[in-house]
Amino acid sequence: MVRATSHTAACDTSGHARPVRGVLRRSGGPPVHDRADLSRSQVQAMLDDLRRTLRAEYGTDDERMLEARWRRARRIVVPVRFHVLTDGRHGRLSKAKAKRQIATLNAAYGGKWGGADTGLRFRLASYRVTVQPAWFLRPHVYERAIKKRLRKGGPGTLNLFTAAVGVDVLGFSTFPQWYRQDPRNDGVVVDYRSVTGGTYRHFDRGFTIVHEVGHWLGLFHTFENGCQTPGDGVADTPYESTPAEACPRHKDTCPQRGADPVRNFMNYGWDDCMREFTAGQGRRLRAAWAAYREPRRAKSARGKA
Template sequence: MCGFALTGTVVGLPPDQAGAVSAPAEGEVGTSSEECAPGPAARVSDPEAAVTDGGELTPRQASEYDRQFREAILPLRGQEIQPPRAVPVVVHVISAEDGRGNVPAARIREQIKVLNTAYRGGYAAEAADTGFSFHLSEVTRTVDDTWFTRFDEYRDTIRAELRQGDAGTLNVYTADLGSGLLGYSTFPQDYESAPEQDGVVIAHDTLPGGGREGFDLGHTGTHEVGHWLGLFHTFQNGCSAPGDYVDDTPYEREAASGCPEGRDSCPRRAGDDPVTNFMNYSDDGCMNQFTEGQATRIAEHWAAFRS
């Protein structure tokens, strides 16, 4: 099945998506005292129970990322923007000495296939074809018990030592991230200040066939690459404007879990919750689409920060 094609987009910022976070709608709760330090955006297996460091951006952090994006895209306004021909992917497999986490080549190739199907709109008739594609350029393998089981503690060192390529090279790291954390990613805006840290981290058992219950079809990779390309969670800012800064993803008060049907957590806003969107927290089997607005946003972020 194919989706709506995005062959090119002319840069123009929506007038209703200002860089500052607007006031919450009546009866809705907003926040105003968050720090603006950048942090990775994560995907967790249980949004109600799992606690991660920097897993979700505060409204101010998201606003600051969007301000940087609007500033960077301004010189390209009026130009037609195309997605890249293909994004090179370097996968860094970190495993334990007893073989845990030593992801076989076949599962890595399947993960790349999942990314290509997802980003070309192949999982749902209504899904957008973002125009993005990915090709595997190299796989590195590191056997280190400490790095494998305590990746987050050593992540700065690991990424600085292993990362390859430039801003347009997707570096993916696989390791044991613990029971609640599925993966996390940097944003394109982070690259200039810390290029050696740029990339996506995913739990080794979330790759296709990895055995992580509910999360082993490869869509943790799909989700985290979405962040790497500039997308926020669909539930960013809850029911308050500007939501996730994408016009065609309905507002959502909080992350979805499992695959709820007919969920409408922002009844004063149009549309049911986007539980099938790849930028939600739904189970892998529930996720099947990006929207045309998300496709436009990642193409613009690529032009602004990664091309």
């Protein structure tokens, strides 16, 4: 699958350029999952911030050591506020479909299809339908207005919005490192046709939301930075110079050890072919959760360590 190579940016209210986190497609082709449009320096800065935050809270940034210290026998349960935007005729997803998407999240993050169990689970905390044609048709333009009106909860609450994101994009997400500076803009926005049981061929199993929630929880693309350090910053996802296209059986694009992780949820590719997170990605998710999305537990855990 060929991705657009040009970088697009939008300006926030402070006047600083920020990446447009969306899904791009080849002209005339089907939609694809997403491109978190970050530079190598941005990725490195975000990884450095995570390490600094973990060291400040726990005295170490070694994720394996932190796992042993936390003794996380119980799972992290993420409350989801499911916001359905509609113009009155289109996009009105039922509560049953929202529950089905939550089940998909739990299966993906629980390793049901062969990957690692990340230790994260999701529960539907609320479901709301909002009839607002302009918001529904142009969620990129009205992102701040939408979230200002509808978003609820703190850093550990996933606000998920469905709308007609468009034929060029399927979704966009914020990262946990951004919450402190811009909490009102936190959340995930996806095209309603890409949910579990949607109408987009090859993108109808709900894995766009799985992918975008991965960003919201702190993961980058597996092909981030190509074959260059730091890659995606996770040790057990091999370097990858180009994203997966459609449904490849095998792909190896970097000289470092390991074939490209073409089945990983944080790659590009059809929903038909995605199936896993790695153990390292699970540790990264839990570390980022403790650092950014559950600060009270992080401080409590530090005191008991």
